[in-house]
Amino acid sequence: MSSSGLRSPQFDYVKFRDLLIEAIIKHNLPFSFVEYEGIRALFAYVSPDIKLPCRNTVKACVLRMFKSERQKLHTLLSSIQGRIFLTSDLWTSCTNTSVCTDGYLALTAHFVDQDWRLHKRIINFCHMPPPHSGVALSEKINALITEWGIEKKLFSITLDNASANTSFVEILTNQLNFRGLLLMSGKFFHVRCCAHILNLIVQDGLKEIDSSVIKIRECIKYIKGSEGRKQKFYECVAQVGIMGSKKGLRQDVPTRWNSTYIMLESALFYRRAFINLGLSDSNFSSCPSPQEWIKLEKITKFLGYFYDVTCLFSGTKYPTSNLFFPKVFIVQHQIKAAMEDNDGFMNKMGTNMNMKFEKYWSEYSLILAIAIILDPRYKLHFVEWAYTKLHGKDSEEFKYVRDTLTSLFDVYSEHLSHLVTSNYGMNETASHTEDGDTIFEDFDNSYKNGPSTSRKNELHKYLDEERLDRKQDIDVLSWWQMEHFHYPILSNLARDVLTIPISTVASESAFSVGGRVLDQYRSSLLPEIVQALLCTRDWLFGKGAMEEENANVESLTEDIFKLTCQDTRSGQSSNSISLED
Structure with missing residues (x-):
């Protein structure tokens, strides 16, 4: 068989080149990949007629593809009917072990398309030189949103608690309000990253970590200290009948509370093996006592809830704003329970x-309280119930939420009143009414405006309808899509409020990929090339590509079962990106 026979007779060189460029972008391959001697030999063997481009041509093709995909995204953002929501964060690239170089700003847009599907797109990953002050950040982001032409569609921006962000968002809010671009004068514009706040809360609880947790850390360090100790632990695992489990024994990074939780959870799983090792190895002196194991169970159970909530808040595939209010209410309940615990260590943590x-969080976020009202499983009843427990019946806090929801609905009613008119128009034209029927319009008008008629708007109708079962698992956006014709205005409000991202994880997730695009071997890449590579990767391959490279929480820990005695470096993953930091 000839070499040309291996190639499709419909071979298109332009298509081949585009696929090659996409592969380089998706898998973070260097531009020089096309000049590797082995790669060129491979393609020459497949067909001598295939000519690989040089690295400079690849770079030019990447920039051209970036501009093409950017224009497609620009068109998409211009066509969406709802609001656009932003998350943003800063990142400094470390291209070697001692020097941190360029600063980058990640800006991610969240929106719902015409089919009511939730999307996120990294719209910028651009160079951000110092100073990273509030003024500099506001100027930069204002220029970016103007460049994309989305300033008229903005609803909110979610940021972490960096000191510069407070002044930055105040300046940006004033600039946008001066042009009359924000809803209700930007009342809901600034959203704080809930995952970041939750991380700060737990970190404070673990400032004075219990000695039993330190003992677990020492136990794992002891076991992984030599191949002989690790083999001995394997034998203890087999003796207590735990063999066959794929669960690892994790070494944490002490500065990351989530990795500490994973370490404790794995240690409790292998508790009997630890005890067995303590009985057979006289040098193993750090094994917790029975009372300390009980403490560890309580600490792990307590941290486990915060871990689950953090993971839930960090989602980007589903609406998260409606998750905030009930979860934060339970967080407060768990903290109060810890404060009332008889054990001193739990009391101190609480x-x-x-x-x-x-x-x-003493005052729950106003817009996120509205979000739970727009979840048909909770509605206004839940906020009223929660505020009654916190502030008493008919509290001013509850009235403020209710009044703000009414005001927000009035704003949407004013902007979208044509939706109701058009719906009525469709019904009239579909019925082909005769001219003579117009005589009854006087009756219709008198009925609508009669003094005995109690008219309800969409919001009142929605709140009066029976709630869905709270335990029912539903896609909230899909529910509102189905109710779109029933609530033409309220469904638009719900779509926008439910799209609010309550964490900056979507922007932070770009950093793990950025660290691979701009590593110590590719540290000379220009900022515009870095942005082209990372953004095009996100636009072409979406969530799947990001998930391939994302550092999840477990990647912050080491599985000692996978370590050899030569690889005893502890904390080597501390440079990983934590989605909850």
């Missing part, structure tokens, strides 16, 4: 957490 909780 007290420290409560101080941070009161700082950030």
